[in-house]
Structures are given as C-alpha cells and as structure tokens.
Amino acid sequence: MTTLPDTTRPGQKKLGLVIDLDTCVGCQACATSCKEWNTQGYSAPLNDWDARGADHSGSWLNRIHGYEVKEKGQAQSRIVNFPRSCLHCETPACVTVCPTGASYKRAEDGIVLVNPDMCIGCKLCSWACPYGAREYDEVQGVMKKCTLCVDRIYNENFLPEDRIPACVRACPTGARHFGDLGDPASAVSQLVAARGGFALLPEMDYKPVNRYLPPRPRRDATTLAPEALPRGDGSAMDRLFQWADGLLAGHAGTAPAARKVSRVAAIKRRVKSAVAAVKSKSRGKK
Amino acid sequence: MHPAYSVILFTTASGAGYGLLALLGLAGAQHGQASSTAFGITAMVLALGLISVGLLSSTFHLGRPERAWRAFSQWRSSWLSREGVAAVLTFLPALAFGVVWSGLYEAPQFIAPLGIITAVMCAITVFCTAQIYASLKTIRAWHQSLTAPVYLVFALATGAALLAALAAVFGRFQPFQVWLGLAALAAVLVLKALYWRAIDAAPRSHTMEAATGLGRIGQVSQWEVPHTAINFVQKEMGYVVARRHAARLRLMVLALLLAAMLLLLVSLKAPLLALVAAALAFTATMVERWLFFAEAQHVSTLFYGAKTA
C-alpha cells in the first residue's frame, strides 16, 4: 500500500491546487473553512486542545504564512501571503515511510490520504514531508493532512459547481484554483503555463502536484518611468481659465466665437487682480 | 527535531541490547556453550530485556499503541516497518540461541549457526533503525553516510561495555572483553566526531527562498506566523538547541565516552568498575541520542523562519 502507484502513465489524473500568490490577501478563509469542513468530513474530528487556555493548539490542514520579500535591487520589501497545505506529491516519502499502510497515494487521481483507521500515530510521515503539511492530532493520536476534500469533489449531493475543495469554494479573492494538473489542457494547467507557476522545493524530488503562481512585478516608482502631466506656459490659473472658456465653446454652439474671444479677454482682465489677491490670502492658510 | 524521550530510550536501550546479544552470539559461535547456565540466562535476559524495554518504550511514542501490530505490514517500502519485522524476527534465533547456549537444552552443534544468525539479525535490526533516520531527505543531519555506522558502533560499544560488566559480576572477566569494548568505544568516538564534522560542514543547501519559491523576487524573511498558537510542526520539527549548549553537550558525550574507556581500562585491575564503565557508555549514548534529535534541522522549518536547512 505504501508503495507508490505508477502515476507516470500518460493521461494520469493529478488533482491539485494552484494558489495565486499575487492575489492572496492572507484572509485565512481557506484555513478556517478547511478546518470546518474536515472536522465533520473525512478527517472528522480535527481536534483542538486546551482550547481556552494558554497552551491551546489544534490540528489544521492548511495554514497561511506571511513573508516579507526584499525585492532584488530595491529598497522596499513586499509582503507575500502564503497558504500552505499538502501538495499531493507524485513521489512523496511521506507515503513510503509509513509502516502501516495508513498513508497512501490514490492511483486514480493522485490524492495522498491517511486512512485514520490504520494510522498508529508514529509521526514518521510528518518527518518525511518537507513541506510541514502533516499535522498530528493529539486527541485522536493519528496523523491528519489535506484530503483535497476527497469527500466533496466527487460528492453527488452537491451541485457540480460545489464539487470543489472547501478552501477553493471559500476563497474570497479567487486566489485558489482546483483541477487536474495532469491534463495540459485543463484550466489550471493553462493558468500555470500562462503565469509561470512553480513547484516548491523541486530539488527534494517529491514532485509536488500543487503549483504556486508568483507575485507579479510591481508597477510603482521602482518599475515605471517617471511621468508627469504636461504644463503649458504662463500661470496655471490663466491656462485653466482658457480651458474653461474652451469648454463653453463646446456647449452646443451657444457662444458665438467673436463674443467668446472678447469675453475671454474680459474675464481674464477681471480675474487677474482677484487671483493675485486670493493667492496671497490662500498662502496664509495651510 | 523534538527529542522525544521514549525514542531516545528506545534506541539507546535496544541498541545496547542488540549489541550485547550480537556479542553473545559471536562468543557462542567462537567458544560454544556459556560458561555457566546462570551467566547464560542472565546475559540473555539482559540483552532481550533491553531490547524489549526499548521496543515497548517506542510504542509509548505512538498515538495508537494498540494498533502497533499494523507496523509490520509495509516492509517493502518502510524502514520503520522493516525494523519492526527485523526486531521480531531476531527474537526467533535469539531465543533458540539462548536456550542452547545457556545449556538449557543441550545441542552444541546449533550454537554456532544460531549465534551467527542472531548476530546478523541484530546488526540488520540496528541498521534498519538507523535507516529510518538516514533515509529522510528532509533532515540533512540524518541523511548521512555516517548515520548507520554510528548507530551500529554505538550498539556494539554499549553492548561490549555491558558484556564486560556482566562478566565482571559473574567473575568471568577476561581482558579480551575490555579490549573489544575499548576498540568499539574508540570507534564510536572517531565516527561520532567525524559525523559531527560532517554535519557541521555539510552545506545547508535548502533556503527559505527555495522553500517558498519567492527567491525569484528576492530575499525572504518571515513576518507573521500562520497561527500565534504553536502547532505540531513547530513543536515537532522546530526544536532548536542553542549552539553553545550543543557544543557543551557534544563535549559531554566525548568526555563520557573517554571516561568509560578509562574505567574499562582500569577494570583490568578492578573488574567491577566495568559496571560503571557500562553505565557511562549508556549515559553517553542517551546524551548523544538527545543531540542527534535536537541538532537535526527539518526542511519544513524553512516555512517557519529558518533561513537555511
């Protein structure tokens, strides 16, 4: 059982998540809905211990980190929110180290699961996971991990649009995507291709299925050329007057050109002194 | 990694037990029946007892000990499963050997083959234990060519010290036992020193930048933990021992080992001191095991603020 299924066949289904780090605001919705679904679903219950006390903790299948990233060649750091759950690796040692067969990778769709009835809680699988994706439930004494909501995604009690993981269903920004990463034509695969999606720690050779979409480059002083609005000659107030007059001309031809010119001159004359007066006044004010 | 006392006790006790058992097996193969039934039985009980205590204590570490039997099933892929299978299998030749060697049942022709099989099984079991750790790519300090040899020599050395102590108690003390113990302890000293040099020198090739994939933008640091309440991964994998403290403990291991060697040497004159030497070797192993965990850094700590792993 804990030997891995052959998932190299062409057309092999590889269900997984694609998480957009450019869009995730770190709201924790995916973490809490995951907890909420799974505490009554496949992983029931996801326990908490010392829930009202100082040493409170609990098992969660999805957690959201916050990192600061100092951008290359820039003074500014940026914050990147980073949800982390099981990546449903293709060659995960978390499965092969399991002594009981409780951990396994489904041949059908590649989902990595723990059978809670067989797990002895030796924790070895959690040691074998580079991504910290497995969490031991102290109350139940068994290992818990993301199930990819295996009890939702095929669930015929749901409308087809709801047959998606709880975390994806919840995500308010739409930063989480679910689909078959084994199928290059799937929406998730195309998204990964278009946005340069990456796998975590590829050098560990666990071959994660989940992908992360990188934050997009910023569009600010560090990447944009300086730009400013053009200025005409003379005083800004005069130019604004001229422009306002121009508007009048646009008004359904109500103002004949000749009259307009003289009026412009008249207004200009009249306001010049006023402007000067007001300017000196407004300078007194902050 | 969090140093769990049950696991430390398990590996130390069962290591010593397997070491002793293997030496008894080899001694039997060489010299035939034990010099007295009492000595034979005591030695066997001690060896198997240590092994059993170790195995039992390892089940304390389990969340569901009542299901421990399931751990024998995955020997194809899992070193933990293999260790379990090997541990249980070892009992068969070991018991048979014990019976014939201690003279409970007279069958001298079986002593040598059973002794050798037992010794080999002991080595295999300890090797499996070591491989549980050595096979984990996630923990640089364990994923080492020296991990298994260190486990093996520790088992041998603690076993040899025990054998010397036992012999002393039964008045069967022989200088040969001391030289064996000394050699094994010296090997431990050398291999462990090499191991520490190796883990200190090994490149910390995994970085926070690589783990998060954010290295493509720049240098990464943690700004908020996912939960302010400490979670399993942080507790289990995030254990850090202060560098200075670790250095002191390393010295302590070396000192204990040297002291054990010294006492063993002195026991040539005062054999009962071999008992103290054995106790020192055992303590040295416990501290070494504690460090083995405490100094090991898990890759997943990169997500929790560790810069490299």
Place this chain on the structure above:
Amino acid sequence: MSAEPHVTRSPKSWDEIKTTTCYMCACRCGIKVYLKDGRVSYIEGNRDHPVNKGVICGKGSSGIKQHYSPARLAKPLLRVGERGKGAFKEIEWDEALTLATSWLSEVRRTDPKRLAFFTGRDQSQGLTGWWATQFGTPNYAAHGGFCSVNMAAAGLYTFGGAFWEFGEPDWKHTKYFMLFGVAEDHGSNPIKMGLGKLKERGAKFVSVNPIRTGYSAIADEWVGIRPGTDGLFVGALIHELLAAQKIDGEYLTRFTNAPWLVVEKPGTAEHGLLARDRDGNTLVWDAATRAPASALSPTATPALMGRFTLKDGRRVATSFTLLAERFLGDDWKPEAVADRCGVPAASIKRIAAELARVAFDEAITLDVPWTDHLGRRHDKMVGRPVSMHGMRGISAHSNGFHTCRMIHILQILLGTIDVPGGYRYKAPYPKPIPPGIKPTGKPGQVKPNTALPGPPLGFVTAPEDLLIDEHGAPQRLDKAFSWDAPMSAHGLMHMVITNAGLRDPYGIDVLFMYMANMSWNSAMNVPDTLKYLTAKDEKTGDYVIPRIIYADSYQSEMVYYADLVLPDTTYLERWDCISLLDRPISEPDGPADSIRQPVVEPDRDVRPFQTVLLDLGARLGLNGMVKEDGSPRYPGGYADYIVNHERTPGVGPLAGFRGADGKAEGKGAPNPDQLKRYIEHGCHWFHELPEHMKYYKHVNRDYLDWAVGFGFLGKADPIIFQLYSEPFQKFRLAAEGHGSIVPPTEHRARIRDHFDPLPFWYAPFEGEMVKAEDFPLHAVTQRPMAMYHSWGSQNDWLRQILGRNWLYMARETAAAKGIADGDWVTVTSHHGQIRAQARLMDGVEPGTVWTWNAIGKRSGAWALDADAPEAKQGFLLNHLISELLPERGGGYRYSNSDPVTGQAAWYDLKVRIERAADQSGEADPQFPTLTGIGRTA
C-alpha cells in the same frame, strides 16, 4: 500489497441546510448553515446572495465556534455586590424586565434625557433609533461616531453618498483603483472579491497606507504615507490635475455646483454664501446671455470659471474658481507637500498623470442611452474608469472630515462618481446633500413622558439646527450637534461614559447599552473609563452613573460593569432584518435587503435583544409599540415587527415581497407571509435596476423618478455635488459674529478655522499639542482579517490564529532605539504608558508603529483561562489614547475628535518607544482578573 481502502465519495454529512445571514462581522453575507442532529455542522457562503456570491471569509467559516462559544451568557444577571467585581445573581426574565421597566419609566416620567441609550456594533439602528425617539431621549447613537462618521459625513455633505454601505467601486470596469487607509477587512468579502477581479483584469491597484499588510500587500503600488497627511497628498494630486486641465469640465458644469455663484462680500453676513434668485434658486453665470441664470435652467450655458457682477452690484465668483484658486496655490505643489506626507514629489506627479491617462485617454463608454435630470438625452454612458475607496485610515484622524471630502472632490474632478468604471452608489443612495433629516433634542423638545418630534440623529446645515441652549451649551450628553462638533451626525459614543462620569454637561440616571464593549476595546482611555463606571457620589454614596443595563450575548469585559445584564441570542438563533431603513446591503445594481432566521433554537434562557426592546417599549407604553388598548403591538416580538411595522404607509423594515400578494417591492401593505417568502428566496431580496438606471443615478431622470416611487427619495430633484459647501460657510459666518446664533467666544476661532467651505488640510490635533521630540512616532491599529473586534477571541479556532499581538515597527526605527525583534518595549503617550513586545518588519512607514486592534483581553473575560495569551501578552493601545485633548487656553478640554463631526481621532496618537529595562514578563497594564461569571465564577 492490499488494495486502496474504500473512501465514500458522496457522504451526506448533514440532515438539513438552512439559509440565513452571517453576523461574524457587519458585512452581512448570505450563508448556508448545515445542520446535523440538530447541531450546526458547517457554514458556507450562499452563491445566490448579492453580497458575497458564495464566498465566505475566515471569520464567517468559524461561526460554529462562536455559536457554541463557552462565553455565551445563559440567563439574565443582576448585580448583587460592588459594580465591576463580578458579583451577580441569575434572575428570571420577568424580574429583569420588570426591573428595567421600573428604572426606565422613572427616567421617562422625570427627564427622558437622563437615559443614555447607545449601541455598538449593532445593525438594528432602524429599531433602536426609533425606540429612542419614542422614549423621548436625544441621548442615543450607535457606534458611527467612534467608527467612521468622518467618511460618512464627508460623502453625504459632498455628493449624497459615501464609501462602503453607500457605494463601492465599479469592480467590473474600473482600471485604476486607489485605496486610502483601509487595512484588510473593511468591506470584507466584497472588497476581496473586487480585488480579485482587478487582478484578473490587470487593473492597477494603488494603496495609500503607512502599513503594507493585508490589501496593501497585493497592491501594484504602495504609497507608504505618513499618518494624518493624506490631505496633503490628495491636494497635490488635485493641484497637478488642475494645472494640466485634466479634469472633467463637462461633468463639473452639469452635475456639480462648480459653476454656482458665490457671493464675495468680505466682512458681511452674505460673504461666501451662494447667490440666489428671488425663488431661492442658486445661480450660474449664463455665458450665452452674459447674465445670471437659475442653476436649474436647462438652457443656460454656465460658465465654469470667472468673477462676475450681479445686477445689484454684488460681486460673485463661481465656486470652481474658488476651488481652483485654492488648489493651484504654491503650497499644494507636489514639492511643497512631499516632505510632510512622505511621498516623493515624483510619485505624486506620476500618480496624477496615471489618473488623468486612465480617466480621459482610457475612458470607456457603455452603449446605454439615458436621460438626465434636465431631460437631455445621452446615447451613451461615458465611463472614467478610476475608482477610489477609503475608510478609517482617513476618517479616524481629527482632520479626517476635510481629507475625506478632498478625496471625494478628486473623484468628482475626474468625473468618476456613478459612472462606468468609477464609484457607484448603492440604494437608497444617492440622497439629497445632505439628507434632509435634522436632529432633535433642542430645549423644549425633550419632555417627560413624551416622544421626540423626530429622530435624535440627523444632518445639521446651519447653526439653527444645533442642539444647544441659548448660552450655546450642549443639550446631548455626548455634546453632539453642539459647537464642539456641529455636524456629528452619528453622535460621539466615545464620550458617553466620560461625560456621564464627569456630569459634563449633566449627569444621567440610566446608561443602557447594547452590543458595545465600552469598558475595554471600544473605549478610549480604558483606565479612566473603568473609574467613571464605578465612581460614587461622595454625598449620596450612590454610583455617579446610578444604573447600567447592558445587552450582550457573550461574556465581554463590559458585562462585568452592568447592574442588569440582558443576555442576547447568537446570530444563528434569532430573527433579524438587514433593512434599507438602516445600514443596507444593497448592490450598485440595485437595492437589496435580507433577514436572519433562527436556524437553531437557543438552548439557554436568552432572548433576542430586539424582541426584548419591543417588550420594554410596550411595558413603557411607548408610541407605536402598544395598541390603542395598551397591549403590546408586536406580541410576536421582532419577527412580528419586521413584517408589520410601517415607518410611513407602505414602507416597512423589508422592501421585498410586500403587499397582500407579496408582489410589491419598496412600498406595499404588510404581507403576513413575508418572512416565509424571504426564506424561500434564501433569506434575501434583490431588485436589479434596468441598465439605463444603473449609472448617473444622481442626475438620471428615470432613476430619480423610480427612487421616489420606491420611497428612497422624497422628490425627484437632481443631486448636485457640492464642491463648495455652503453650510460650512454659514458656520464660519456665525463664528465671525454674523446671525443670531453665534458660538460662545471661546469656540469661535475653532469654528472659523475648521468650517471652511472648501476642503483643506491641517495637522491632526494631538500631534500639534504635544512636543514632537517627546512623542516622535505615530501609533495606529489595524483590524486583522480573522478577528472581529473583541468577539473573535472567544472563538477556539480564531484565537489559535491570533491569540496575542505585538507592536510592529520598522527595522530602522527599532535599530535607532537598540530594540531587537521580540524585545519588550514601553510605549508612552501624553496620556499613559503600556508595555508590549516588539516585532520588526520592513513594510511600515518608519515614523509609524502599529498593532492589531482589540486582541488584548482583560484576564478572566470571554471564558478564557486567566493566563490566556490574550491577557498576558496581548495589549491594547486604547490605554494610551485620551478621549480628551490636552487643555487649551481657558482650561477647556475638547474631545479627541474631529472638530466638524466629532469622529473619534483614534489614529492621531503620538508615542515614544523605549526598550524596557526589564525584559521578562507580561504586557502592561494588567487589570485584576474578572471573576463571577462563567469559568471564573
């Protein structure tokens, strides 16, 4: 090798699913509640709901833990020992209500204003405000005064709408979105969904905020502004746009008061008022006839700029001329503001250029013909796809009103209000500027056993509207609508306990509060607040605040200071309505409202507060709450009221499914089946406007007519934006001594300076009143996404995410003080000192330190262990924030608020930070552990 275990693909882990409305925060998303064996087992977003369209946030999906919280109150409590010591006995509801009625009827019989009725995070203001009116006390408000009245008022006095519940960016079309001072969960799901949409389309998102977390983290550009200086930044953007004539002249001329004429007669009572014709119509200068014309004239060609002379010789200028003159001044040049606001001049110029490019060069048009208020037909809807949104980072400063108004003016100059791609109103907005309701509670309006002639809260437009006596003294306990804060449309909740404790302007008999944690995180100056709550009169020995009634669902810090505790249900156990008469959940595409239905029955002896309030009203015999025979009008409680109450004929709390057949919308007779129909429709109702009414609503003939029919507007008059605000000039004139109602001398300068008819910038008060060397740093709070004020900490899941807070500061700021990550520091303001643990980061303006709001808890509260991290490491900045400003000349202490609206200036706080000498231990101050209720009973 054995086969894979069988996994049930289609488990049905629930018995039943019910829809209702979330109340883990004020966003009020639609939810579907899964029930298993009579217990709530799962909560998800309702896909059909207009607010959240299926998504749910981190709080919403933790609702189960709130509903089953060990901190829930279970029975009415009566204080038996000293106040604040937790000595209570459980009593029956009947006794509780009889007692409350006796206290309240005594107040009503003698002097109704001696009841102060204030509500916090409440969404039943339609009911509570009406109840206060019927009771006859002007001392009523909800939390708006300490929350965001600056934002609401600035919008309502400028363009008849505001951000959040009043309107939102056109997420579908906008190409450039500027967010001012919003952390990460205001407008929770809608903003998150909106940002997701912007990302999908590659629209640019600029966040102006001293801190780069939350929404700012995913902004394309972060403008790390210095707190309190947004007015400078926005003013400089306006300067740039005016200087380059990159403004929407057409829009300004047609839809705003930019061309209206302002009288210029300095020194007279007329100066700065709008010129009007004999009929009272405001005037424009018709360039075609070279004469004044009514601003409503469909044929005039109004001049946008210029100074003219009226026939009677009065000199006038268009209000746009005045605006331009102000902002073209040199002090608004980017170079002149850059150092003070911390935004480089080059960035200001670039952002101005980007705004202009997107608004004008990248304008969009929808092929939707529409007709404007003057009957002019337009065959397209022109869209300027620039949108803006702002919230407490702007409004929680003492200069927030004018700053907020300046942002609106920037929006208007670009022609972006209610156009495709810009900001969009949500029904019932737009409203007349300002809405036509006036506050009541003037001398003579408050009478024993008598209802007020109108609602206690409203919109002041002239000194005559103030609630003051002939000496100019405040009539309300919180001094709202007085010279202290004339336009305090939402009251000043943060002053209630202080003023009652100091009997300034007068003492009260009963303090009645609902859903407001006023002894802790919603109080400024917690230590003194606790003092006032427990202070005794030296002469009588009775409490200075003699009676405190409080309704809460949970064991909050406030419960311990009540004399009578009325335990409310959880949000899953009661009927509620999210009404258009209150703070609605409408969408820009049309009005919406919704209900909460009890999805489970309470398992404790608790009652829904709204039902209790109606019961009390009936016992007190209040108008509208009893029938002619004196029996309760709504014996069925709140559900009965929701269906049968009519504010005006045909208009009730819910707009959907009205009329006998349930087909009427907006107006219609009560429908006995209304709640049933709501439940059938997922507990919400939404009326989508036809395409031609979806934009330009302020001047859209068809929309305006429809809105009158629907009961949103009294008249179908256009809503003309007030760039120049005449009500402000009226106050300024009064301060200059004109008119019959003038401020007392000591208030004059303050009124004159701050009642500028055009927005301007001044430095926030606290920073001006303390020495910059003593308190060099700004200290602000942010709301974390996964915690709602104080409620979140009782939630077993959410408290794992955020069980304590740190004081975050820039690495360089910490280094200068020798502070390392994790060090304990002391934080000192002019008012007090706290101890907290520091965390270092890059993404914060170096002159600012900050922490998460309301994470610190008082030991013993919320059914947490006494040594919970919330109490031992968590802390509040509130202890450092004074509710009163330092003394001015004459010894008077104004409240720490905006001088226009009375908005609490939480973010004006200035502090100094030192590394603590003692590096061990806990956060300070620590108050005695609360005992007596729940786990510590």
